[in-house]
Amino acid sequence: MSDIAALFSVVLRLFQIEFTLYGHTFSLWQVFIFSVVASLICRLLWEVFFGD
Structure with missing residues (x-):
């Protein structure tokens, strides 16, 4: 279960990346x-x- 939580954590951090x-x-x-x-x-x- 902690692997899924770690995966979600990584994905959330990825989506929080900002660029200009x-x-x-x-x-x-x-x-x-x-x-x-x-x-x-x-x-x-x-x-x-x-x-149609």
């Missing part, structure tokens, strides 16, 4: 959440306009 791009600071969490939300919105718009 063009003067804006992002964490990997923010990039992940943005990617999920943008994918859902694009899928919704695709179905509204091009779905």
Whole structure:
């Protein structure tokens, strides 16, 4: 069980890494959440306009 906890700990630390791009600071969490939300919105718009 401690191996799973260690794995989660490493993954959480990985997602907390921040980087700066063009003067804006992002964490990997923010990039992940943005990617999920943008994918859902694009899928919704695709179905509204091009779905059968």
